[in-house]
Amino acid sequence: MSSKLTERQQQVLDCIRECLADTGMAPTRAEIADIMGFQSKNAASDHLRALERKGYIKLHSDRSRGIQLLDNAYWSEEELPIVGKVAAGVPIEAIENVERTVPVPQGLFKQRPTYLLKVQGDSMIDAGIFDGDLIAVRKSNVARNGEIVVARIDEEVTVKTLKLNKSSATLLPANEAYEPIKVPADQLVIEGIFVGLIRDPNSY
Amino acid sequence: MSSKLTERQQQVLDCIRECLADTGMAPTRAEIADIMGFQSKNAASDHLRALERKGYIKLHSDRSRGIQLLDNAYWSEEELPIVGKVAAGVPIEAIENVERTVPVPQGLFKQRPTYLLKVQGDSMIDAGIFDGDLIAVRKSNVARNGEIVVARIDEEVTVKTLKLNKSSATLLPANEAYEPIKVPADQLVIEGIFVGLIRDPNSY
DNA sequence: ATGGGTACTGGCAATATGAACAGTGTTATT
DNA sequence: AATAACACTGTTCATATTGCCAGTACCCAT
Numbered sequence: 001m002s003s004k005l006t007e008r009q010q011q012v013l014d015c016i017r018e019c020l021a022d023t024g025m026a027p028t029r030a031e032i033a034d035i036m037g038f039q040s041k042n043a044a045s046d047h048l049r050a051l052e053r054k055g056y057i058k059l060h061s062d063r064s065r066g067i068q069l070l071d072n073a074y075w076s077e078e079e080l081p082i083v084g085k086v087a088a089g090v091p092i093e094a095i096e097n098v099e100r101t102v103p104v105p106q107g108l109f110k111q112r113p114t115y116l117l118k119v120q121g122d123s124m125i126d127a128g129i130f131d132g133d134l135i136a137v138r139k140s141n142v143a144r145n146g147e148i149v150v151a152r153i154d155e156e157v158t159v160k161t162l163k164l165n166k167s168s169a170t171l172l173p174a175n176e177a178y179e180p181i182k183v184p185a186d187q188l189v190i191e192g193i194f195v196g197l198i199r200d201p202n203s204y
Numbered sequence: 205m206s207s208k209l210t211e212r213q214q215q216v217l218d219c220i221r222e223c224l225a226d227t228g229m230a231p232t233r234a235e236i237a238d239i240m241g242f243q244s245k246n247a248a249s250d251h252l253r254a255l256e257r258k259g260y261i262k263l264h265s266d267r268s269r270g271i272q273l274l275d276n277a278y279w280s281e282e283e284l285p286i287v288g289k290v291a292a293g294v295p296i297e298a299i300e301n302v303e304r305t306v307p308v309p310q311g312l313f314k315q316r317p318t319y320l321l322k323v324q325g326d327s328m329i330d331a332g333i334f335d336g337d338l339i340a341v342r343k344s345n346v347a348r349n350g351e352i353v354v355a356r357i358d359e360e361v362t363v364k365t366l367k368l369n370k371s372s373a374t375l376l377p378a379n380e381a382y383e384p385i386k387v388p389a390d391q392l393v394i395e396g397i398f399v400g401l402i403r404d405p406n407s408y
Numbered sequence: 409a410t411g412g413g414t415a416c417t418g419g420c421a422a423t424a425t426g427a428a429c430a431g432t433g434t435t436a437t438t
Numbered sequence: 439a440a441t442a443a444c445a446c447t448g449t450t451c452a453t454a455t456t457g458c459c460a461g462t463a464c465c466c467a468t
Contacts, residue, residue: 006414023264024272025230028455040417045457050414060227064268064424064455068228108306110406128332128403148405197403199332201352202314212445232425244447249427254444268425268454 005054012036012047013056016067026067102198104136109196114139116198117150117159124148124159126174129197135159136196141189148194153183157191209258216240216251217260220271230271306402308340313400318343320402321354321363328352328363330378333401339363340400345393352398357387361395 005013015035019027027035032044048067051057060066102116113136122131127148129135135150143149145164150157151171160171160181169188171181209217219239223231231239236248252271255261264270306320317340326335331352333339339354347353349368354361355375364375364385373392375385 008415020228024224025264025267025270026228028268029457030455038416040419041456042418042458043416046415060229062422062424062456063229064232066229066456102312104312105306105308108308108402109404125332128329128334128337130332133332194405196405197401198312199401200313201398201400210444233427234425242446244449245426246428246448247446250445263426266426266452266454270426 005051005056009047009050009054012044013051016057016069020069026065028065102134104198109136111138111193111195113137113195114192119159123173123175123178124161126176127161129159129174130199132199132203134198134200135194136198137192138195139192141191143190143193150191150194152189152191153181153187159194162190209255209260213251213254213258216248217255220261220273224273230269232269306338308402313340315342315397315399317341317399318396323363327377327379327382328365330380331365333363333378334403336403336407338402338404339398340402341396342399343396345395347394347397354395354398356393356395357385357391363398366394 012032015032016027019025019031019035029041029044029048032038032047033041036044038044048057048059052059056070058068058070060068104113104116115137116134117137119129119131119133119135129148137150143162145162147162148159149162149171150159151162152158153171158171158181160173163170163172163180168185169183171183171188173180216236219236220231223229223235223239233245233248233252236242236251237245240248242248252261252263256263260274262272262274264272308317308320319341320338321341323333323335323337323339329335333352341354347366349366351366352363353366353375354363355366356362357375362375362385364377367374367376367384372389373387375387375392377384
C-alpha cells in the first residue's frame with residue numbers, strides 16, 4: 001500500500017508523532033519547520049504533501065493543524081513483541097526469540113515499553129513478579145539504583161533489583177531462596193528497565 | 205482534584221473526545237458551537253475555560269485547536285473504567301467511583317475484563333497482587349472454586365481466593381497476617397472474577 | 409538531456425481561529 | 439437581597455495558519 005518513506009520524510013512523520021504524544025496537537029507547518037530546522041514553512045508543506053500522497057497521513061485542507069495520522073494505529077495500540085526464552089549469546093531483541101506480539105496501548109504505563117519479556121522462575125516472587133508474568137521492559141543500557149532491571153551476565157539474562165555501589169553492582173533477587181549476585185561494573189550489561197507488569201491467570 | 209462537571213460541560217467534553225477520535229484534531233470553538241448548537245462561539249469558549257479550570261483539559265493559548273485532554277487517554281475505544289475506593293452500599297459500577305479510564309486492548313487477557321479495580325492493601329501479596337496494582341475484573345455473580353474473586357460482604361468489597369465448601373464459602377487471603385473469612389453461601393455476593401493484572405511501577 | 413521526485417528558501421494573500429468586550433437570563437447559595 | 443456560577447448571544451480585532459507562486463539545487467532513470 002503505502003510506499004516507502006525517505007529518511008527525511010520519516011523524520012517529519014516522527015516529528016508529527018512526537019508533537020501528538022507531547023501536546024495532543026498536530027504541529028503547524030511553521031512548527032514542523034522550526035523543529036526540523038527549515039527556514040521555510042513550505043519545506044514542511046512539501047513533506048506533508050509527500051506523506052499524504054504516500055498514504056501515511058491525511059491532510060484536512062484549510063484546517064489548522066489538520067494532520068491526521070493514518071495506517072498504523074500509533075495512538076491506539078502498539079504491538080509489542082514477547083521475548084521468550086533467551087538463548088545464550090543471542091541478543092535479547094533477536095527476531096528469532098519473538099514468540100508472539102501483544103497489543104499494548106500507549107499510555108498504559110507511564111514509561112513506554114520497548115518489548116515484553118516472559119518471566120521464568122520465581123526469583124522475584126517477593127516483588128510480586130511471578131513465573132509466567134509478562135514484564136514490560138524499556139530498552140536502556142543505564143539504570144538507577146533501586147530500579148528493577150533486565151540484566152545480562154555472561155550471556156545469561158535475568159530480572160533483578162539493581163543495587164549500585166561505588167565500583168560494583170549487585171543484582172538483588174526478591175526471594176530468600178536466592179543469593180544476591182555481585183558483579184563488577186564492567187561485566188554488567190543492562191538490557192532494560194522494568195516499567196510494567198501484565199499477568200493473565202488464564203494464560204495457558 | 206478535578207471538580208464535578210455540569211451536564212453541559214460533560215457534553216462539551218464528550219464532543220471534544222469525539223472530534224479527537226474521529227479526525228485526530230481537537231475542535232475549534234466554532235466547531236464546538238456548531239456541533240452543540242450554539243449561536244455564539246463564545247459559549248464554547250466559556251465551557252472550555254470551565255473545563256480547564258476544573259482540570260479536565262489544558263488550553264494552549266493562541267494556538268489553533270489548542271485543546272489538550274488531560275489525565276486519561278484521549279482516544280477512547282476499549283477504555284475500561286478504573287473503580288477506586290468503593291463506598292459502602294454503592295454498586296461497584298457506579299459512575300461516581302470512576303477515577304479514570306485506561307485503554308485495554310481486547311486480547312490482552314484471555315478473558316475480557318469488564319472493569320479495572322485499584323487494589324488497596326496487601327492481603328493478597330503472596331498471590332503477587334500488591335497495593336496499588338490494577339486488577340482486571342470480569343463481572344460475574346458466580347465463580348468456581350480456587351478462583352480469585354472480587355467479593356462483597358456486608359457492603360465491603362475485597363479481593364480474595366474463593367474456596368467453596370458444601371454449604372458455605374471461604375475467602376482466602378494470600379498473606380499470613382490475615383485470617384480466612386468464612387461466609388454463609390447466601391451472604392456472599394460475587395462481584396467479579398480476577399482475569400488479569402496490570403502494574404506500573406512508575407505510577408505515582 | 410530531459411523529466412520527475414526530493415529537498416529546500418522566501419514571500420504574499422486569504423482565511424481560520426482565538427481572545428476580549430459588552431450584554432441577557434437563570435439557578436443555586438449565602 | 440446580593441453574589442456567584444452557569445449558559446448563553448453578538449461583535450470586533452489581532453494573529454495563527456494554510457495555500458500558493460516563484461525559484462534553486464541535487465539525484466536518478468529513461
